Each structure stands twice: as structure tokens, then as C-alpha cells.
Amino acid sequence: MLAIIGGTGLTQLANLEITHRQVIRSPFGEPSGAITFGRLRQHEVMFIARHGYGHTIPPHEVNYRANLWALHEQGAKRVISVAAVGGIRADLSPGTIVLPDQIIDYTSGRSFTYFDGRESPVTHIDFTQPYSQKLRQQILQAAKLAKVQCLDGGVYAVTQGPRLETAAEINRLERDGADMVGMTGMPEASLAKELGLDYAAIAVVVNHAAGRGSSRNGVHLETISAVAQPAMANVRSILECVVESDDN
Ligand code: HPA
Numbered sequence: 001m002l003a004i005i006g007g008t009g010l011t012q013l014a015n016l017e018i019t020h021r022q023v024i025r026s027p028f029g030e031p032s033g034a035i036t037f038g039r040l041r042q043h044e045v046m047f048i049a050r051h052g053y054g055h056t057i058p059p060h061e062v063n064y065r066a067n068l069w070a071l072h073e074q075g076a077k078r079v080i081s082v083a084a085v086g087g088i089r090a091d092l093s094p095g096t097i098v099l100p101d102q103i104i105d106y107t108s109g110r111s112f113t114y115f116d117g118r119e120s121p122v123t124h125i126d127f128t129q130p131y132s133q134k135l136r137q138q139i140l141q142a143a144k145l146a147k148v149q150c151l152d153g154g155v156y157a158v159t160q161g162p163r164l165e166t167a168a169e170i171n172r173l174e175r176d177g178a179d180m181v182g183m184t185g186m187p188e189a190s191l192a193k194e195l196g197l198d199y200a201a202i203a204v205v206v207n208h209a210a211g212r213g214s215s216r217n218g219v220h221l222e223t224i225s226a227v228a229q230p231a232m233a234n235v236r237s238i239l240e241c242v243v244e245s246d247d248n
Contacts, residue, residue, distance in 0.1 A: 001045065002045045005048055005188070006047060008224075031048060067188075080135070080200055082204065082235055085206070088212065089154065095230070098179075101154065105158050107187070109160075138245060164210055181209050204235060
């Protein structure tokens with residue numbers, strides 16, 4: 001089954017016909033909320049709001065391990081993560097939808113692995129390609145069908161938050177090769193990989209990164225939701241086409 005993790009601006013799927021909600025307990029603590037089960041264009045999907053349904057859990061306090069574990073335990077095979085980001089690359093202006101293909105992790109102090117038990121053997125995962133290429137292609141195809149522009153590829157820098165970055169930090173991220181910056185891409189992506197899930201992210205640019213474009217003198221946080229709303233409507237259209245396009 002397909003699971004969707006909604007981020008800022010997507011705490012629920014308006015087009016989801018809800019069948020039930022399920023509270024899941026995980027060995028890693030509480031997920032961000034109950035998992036919502038429902039049908040999207042007649043296809044069964046599950047949904048969880050990363051920051052909680054009331055948007056109260058900040059990025060560094062999201063229990064990524066519990067969320068991914070719960071989705072996996074409920075039978076998710078594929079996970080599409082939706083995340084709001086700031087645009088660093090010049091063409092990533094507010095309202096743009098982009099499918100990142102790489103990640104640089106700048107987070108710290110988060111619980112980032114399932115493989116930390118003393119009793120189990122040391123386990124490494126290959127993370128050369130952090131996202132499922134197959135799922136990325138399905139999303140790109142779905143975006144075409146939905147007639148929604150979706151840029152293919154970009155490096156997602158994941159910062160610790162909850163504060164935004166300084167202009168100098170954004171310059172450094174750009175020198176590192178980052179195209180966009182957000183706070184929730186990790187450890188979500190590597191945990192999904194540890195569980196063997198097919199995982200991809202749809203990033204929605206909700207502001208120019210600090211010091212760039214309209215954020216030259218500061219990021220206007222009050223404009224973010226006005227940008228996110230129409231863009232998330234486009235994301236919903238893409239998701240409908242993703243579930244239509246295959247066996248789910
Ligand atoms: N920086 C970090 N995270 C973000 C941003 C940003 O500019 N916009 C949305 N999430």
C-alpha cells in the first residue's frame with residue numbers, strides 16, 4: 001500500500017475518503033498521530049501528518065523512527081513524503097514543486113537509525129541514491145498526467161531547525177551543492193531505506209532561502225501558508241495520479 005507523509009501545509013488530504021484511523025504503538029515511542037486510512041480515487045492509501053494533525057511537533061522533535069515503523073507495520077511498501085522547503089537554486093522560486101534526487105544531512109541529535117541495538121550485528125545500508133528511482137519516475141509521470149509542473153532533481157539540504165538559516169549558511173549550503181533547504185528530509189529518508197521501503201519526496205518551495213530573492217532582507221514567514229496552499233492542491237492532484245497509475 002502507498003503511504004503519504006504530509007508536511008507543513010498538508011496536515012490532511014482533502015481528497016481522501018477516510019475509512020478509519022488507527023493508533024499505533026511502536027517500540028520507538030509514539031508516532032506523530034494516528035494513521036489515517038482511506039481511498040484516493042478508489043485506491044487504498046494511508047496518511048500521517050508529520051508534525052501532528054494540529055501541526056504542533058517541530059522538525060527536531062518528530063519521532064521519525066516511530067512514524068516509519070508504524071507505516072511499515074501497517075503494510076506500507078511505498079512512501080511519498082511531502083515537505084516544504086526554501087529555494088536556494090535560482091529557478092526554485094516560491095510555488096515550485098521539485099523532486100529532489102539527493103540529500104545532504106546537516107541535522108544533529110536526532111534518533112536516526114533502527115540499527116543501534118547492542119545485541120544485533122553492525123549493519124550498514126547503501127545510501128548512494130537516497131530516493132527510490134522507480135517511485136520518483138512514477139511521480140514524475142503522474143505530474144505529467146496531472147498537468148502539474150514538477151522539476152526533476154535537486155539536492156535537498158536538511159538543517160536542524162527550528163530556526164531558519166543565516167544568509168551565510170545558505171551561501172555555504174549552495175557551495176556544498178544544495179539546491180533547496182528543509183528540516184525534515186532526514187533521518188526520514190535513511191530510516192525508510194533501513195526498513196526497505198520505496199521512498200521519495202515531493203518538495204514544495206514555500207520561500208526563497210535566507211538572503212535570496214524576496215528573502216534578501218529576511219524570510220517572510222507570514223506569506224508561507226498563502227504560497228503553500230495552492231501548491232499543495234497541485235501536490236494532491238499529483239498524488240491522485242500516482243495511485244491511479246499503478247497497482248499501488
Ligand atoms: N529553511 C529551512 N527549512 C524550510 C525553509 C527554509 O527556508 N522553508 C521551509 N522549510
